Amino acid sequence: MRNMFADAPRTSLTAIYWAFLLYLLLPLTLMMAMSFKDANFVAFPIGEWTLDWYAKVMQDKQFLEACLYSVMIAACSTLAATTLGTWIAMLIVAEGIKGQIIIFALACLPAVVPGMISAISLRIFISTIDMPTGTAAIILGHTVHAVPFVVVMALTRLRSMPGNLVDAARDLGADSVVAFFRVTLPYLKPALVGGMIFCVLLSIDDFVRTFFLGGYRPTLPMLIFAKVQGGMSPEINAMATLVLVVTAAVGLYAEYLTRRARTR
Amino acid sequence: MQPVVQFDNVTKSYGKHVAVENLNLSIEAGKFVTLLGPSGCGKSTSLRMLGGFETPNSGRILLGGKDVTRVPPNKRNVNIVFQDYALFPHMSVAKNIAFGLELKGLDNQRIHRRVNELLELVQLQDYAKRLPSELSGGQRQRVALMRALAPDPEVLLLDEPLSALDAKLRQQMQIELKSIQEKTGKTFMFVTHDQEEALTMSDTIVVMNKGKIEQMGDPNTLYGRPGSVFVANFIGETNLLRSTVVGTEGETAALSWNGITIKAAQGGLTPKAGDHLYVVLRPEAIHCSAAEPTSGNRIKGKIRHRVFKGNHTSLSVEVGDGTMLNALVHPSDVTQLNGEDIWVGWKPETTTVIPDRHAHN
Known part of the structure; x- marks a missing residue:
C-alpha cells in the first residue's frame, strides 16, 4: 500500500497521458469508423460495414481534381518558400550585414500573425496590385505563410555548421557560388527536406488564406467544406480518412528525417 | 634561390x-x-x-x-x-x-x-x-x-x-x-x-x-x-640567472650572481663589465652531486622537491637567496643524493647568455 501512495504522482501522470491520448484519438477514430458504415447518414450504431464509400471517393472526379490542384499549389509554394527561406537564413548568418535581428523578426512574422488577418491583408494587397484571385494568389499566400518555418529550420542547421567548411571549399578552389551548392546546400539538405515536407502539409491544410484568395476551382479543404455544408455523409468521412492517413505518413517521415539530421 | x-x-x-x-x-x-x-x-x-x-x-x-x-x-x-x-x-x-x-x-x-x-x-x-x-x-x-x-x-x-x-x-x-x-x-x-x-x-x-x-x-x-x-x-624548461658581468676572458664571461661568481659562454655577445645578462641554464645541463665538483660552476643548494618522471627525476633545488633551480637527474645518479644538501654544478659551455633588454646601465 505504501508503494502505491509513493507512486501517486507518477501514476497520475500516466493516467493524464492516457486520457490525453484518448481525447486526441477518439474523434479521429470515430470519424474513421463512420467511413466504413453501410448507410447514408453519420450516426451510431454502425450496423453493416462496407468499403463502398472509398470506392465512391476514388471515382469522384471532383475529389481527385481538388487533390491534384492542392498538390500543385503545395508544390509551387513549397519550392518558392524553400528558396526564399534558405536565402533569408543565409542572409541572417552572413557576416557584415546589419539589422540581422530585424530581418529574422520580419521573416518570422507571418508565422505568428493570425490566419484571418493575414488572409484579409493578402486579399487587400492583391486587389491593390490588380492581381486576380486564383492559383497565383493562393501560391503567393501559402508561400508567405511557409517561409518562416523554412527560415527557422535552415537557420538551426546553419548555426550548427562548422565555419571552416566553407573556408575549406574556398581554399580548395571553389568560388562562393560553387561553395554554396557543393558544401552548404548538401549540409542543409536534411533540414530543407524536413522543412519542405512541413510546407507541403501547411499548404494542403490551409483553408482561410485559400478561401480569401481562391477563385472558382476548389482545393481539397474547400471541397470538403462545401460538401459538409450540403450535409454529412460517410463519403466525407472516407475523404477525410484518406487525407489523414497520407498527411500523417508524410509528417512522420519528415520528423524522422529531421531527427536523423540532428543525430548526425 | x-x-x-x-x-x-x-x-x-x-x-x-x-x-x-x-x-x-x-x-x-x-x-x-x-x-x-x-x-x-x-x-x-x-x-x-x-x-x-x-x-x-x-x-x-x-x-x-x-x-x-x-x-x-x-x-x-x-x-x-x-x-x-x-x-x-x-x-x-x-x-x-x-x-x-x-x-x-x-x-x-x-x-x-x-x-x-x-x-x-x-x-x-x-x-x-x-x-x-x-x-x-x-x-x-x-x-x-x-x-x-x-x-x-x-x-x-x-x-x-x-x-x-x-x-x-x-x-x-x-x-x-x-x-x-x-x-x-x-x-x-x-x-x-x-x-x-x-x-x-x-x-x-x-x-x-x-x-x-x-x-x-x-x-x-x-x-x-x-x-x-x-x-x-617558451622553448623547453629553463633556469634564468640574472647576473652582472664582472669581466671577460676569450669566449667566456665571468659573471656575478647573488655574490657567487659563475662563468658562461658569451654566445656571440660582447658584454662589458657592469652589463646585466641572463644566464640560460637548461635543467639537463645541471649535474647534481653530494660532493663538491672539482671544476666548472658550482653552487651549494638544498633539495626541496623530487618528482619522479620515470626516465628521470626532476629536482627543485633551492640555492642562494631562495632561487629555485630545476634540475634533471638521471635515475642512476639519484640514488647517491640522499640528503638535502647537495652541490649543483654545470659546465660554462653548456649555457648561453641573453642580454637583459630592460636594464639600463
Whole structure:
C-alpha cells in the first residue's frame, strides 16, 4: 500500500497521458469508423460495414481534381518558400550585414500573425496590385505563410555548421557560388527536406488564406467544406480518412528525417 | 634561390588590436617551417593572410615571387589543413580528396589515380568510400592532409592540426607529418603553440610574440641559444640567472650572481663589465652531486622537491637567496643524493647568455 501512495504522482501522470491520448484519438477514430458504415447518414450504431464509400471517393472526379490542384499549389509554394527561406537564413548568418535581428523578426512574422488577418491583408494587397484571385494568389499566400518555418529550420542547421567548411571549399578552389551548392546546400539538405515536407502539409491544410484568395476551382479543404455544408455523409468521412492517413505518413517521415539530421 | 613565400612588411590590425606588426619573413621551398607562439601572437593571422582569408592593412605577401596580397583564397595555390579538419561531412573520403582536383578541372581518370596515390601514402586505401564521421581522429587528420595536398599547392599551411588528438597519437602524427613532408618535398608552414611539436618536426622555427618575430632559426639554435628571455622560457624548461658581468676572458664571461661568481659562454655577445645578462641554464645541463665538483660552476643548494618522471627525476633545488633551480637527474645518479644538501654544478659551455633588454646601465 505504501508503494502505491509513493507512486501517486507518477501514476497520475500516466493516467493524464492516457486520457490525453484518448481525447486526441477518439474523434479521429470515430470519424474513421463512420467511413466504413453501410448507410447514408453519420450516426451510431454502425450496423453493416462496407468499403463502398472509398470506392465512391476514388471515382469522384471532383475529389481527385481538388487533390491534384492542392498538390500543385503545395508544390509551387513549397519550392518558392524553400528558396526564399534558405536565402533569408543565409542572409541572417552572413557576416557584415546589419539589422540581422530585424530581418529574422520580419521573416518570422507571418508565422505568428493570425490566419484571418493575414488572409484579409493578402486579399487587400492583391486587389491593390490588380492581381486576380486564383492559383497565383493562393501560391503567393501559402508561400508567405511557409517561409518562416523554412527560415527557422535552415537557420538551426546553419548555426550548427562548422565555419571552416566553407573556408575549406574556398581554399580548395571553389568560388562562393560553387561553395554554396557543393558544401552548404548538401549540409542543409536534411533540414530543407524536413522543412519542405512541413510546407507541403501547411499548404494542403490551409483553408482561410485559400478561401480569401481562391477563385472558382476548389482545393481539397474547400471541397470538403462545401460538401459538409450540403450535409454529412460517410463519403466525407472516407475523404477525410484518406487525407489523414497520407498527411500523417508524410509528417512522420519528415520528423524522422529531421531527427536523423540532428543525430548526425 | 628565390623564397617561395615572402611576407614583406605586413601589418594586420583589428580595430586597435594589432595582430601582426611589420612582419618580414621569407620561407625557402621544401622546408618545414613552424610559426610558434602563444595564443594571440599573430601566428594564425599570418597563416590566414597567406591562405587569403584575411587581407593585410599594409605590406605585401608574395607567393612564388608573385604578389597575392589581394588574391581570393580560391585563386591562390596554397591549401590549408584546418584545426578541426573541416572535412565535408556529406562526402566520402575519396570525394573529399577529389574536391580540389575537380575544381582544377582534371579529368576523372587522373583524379582517380591521384586520389588513390594519396590514400596509399597514408595507408587509407580501404577507407575511400567511408564518410568522415566513420573515421577515427587520426584518420580524419590524414584525410584532411591529403585533401589539402591533392591539388599540389606551392605551400601547405597547417593550422594547429594536431591539437585535437590525444598525446600518443599526436607524437605518431608528428613523425608521420615530417615523413610526408620529406617524401613529397613540399613546403610546409605549420602553426602551433606547442614547442615540442615545433622542435620535433621543423627545419626552421619562427617564434612569434605580440605580432612580431621574436627569433627565427633551426630547433637546435633556438633551444641552445635563445635570443631573448621570451624564447628561452617558451622553448623547453629553463633556469634564468640574472647576473652582472664582472669581466671577460676569450669566449667566456665571468659573471656575478647573488655574490657567487659563475662563468658562461658569451654566445656571440660582447658584454662589458657592469652589463646585466641572463644566464640560460637548461635543467639537463645541471649535474647534481653530494660532493663538491672539482671544476666548472658550482653552487651549494638544498633539495626541496623530487618528482619522479620515470626516465628521470626532476629536482627543485633551492640555492642562494631562495632561487629555485630545476634540475634533471638521471635515475642512476639519484640514488647517491640522499640528503638535502647537495652541490649543483654545470659546465660554462653548456649555457648561453641573453642580454637583459630592460636594464639600463
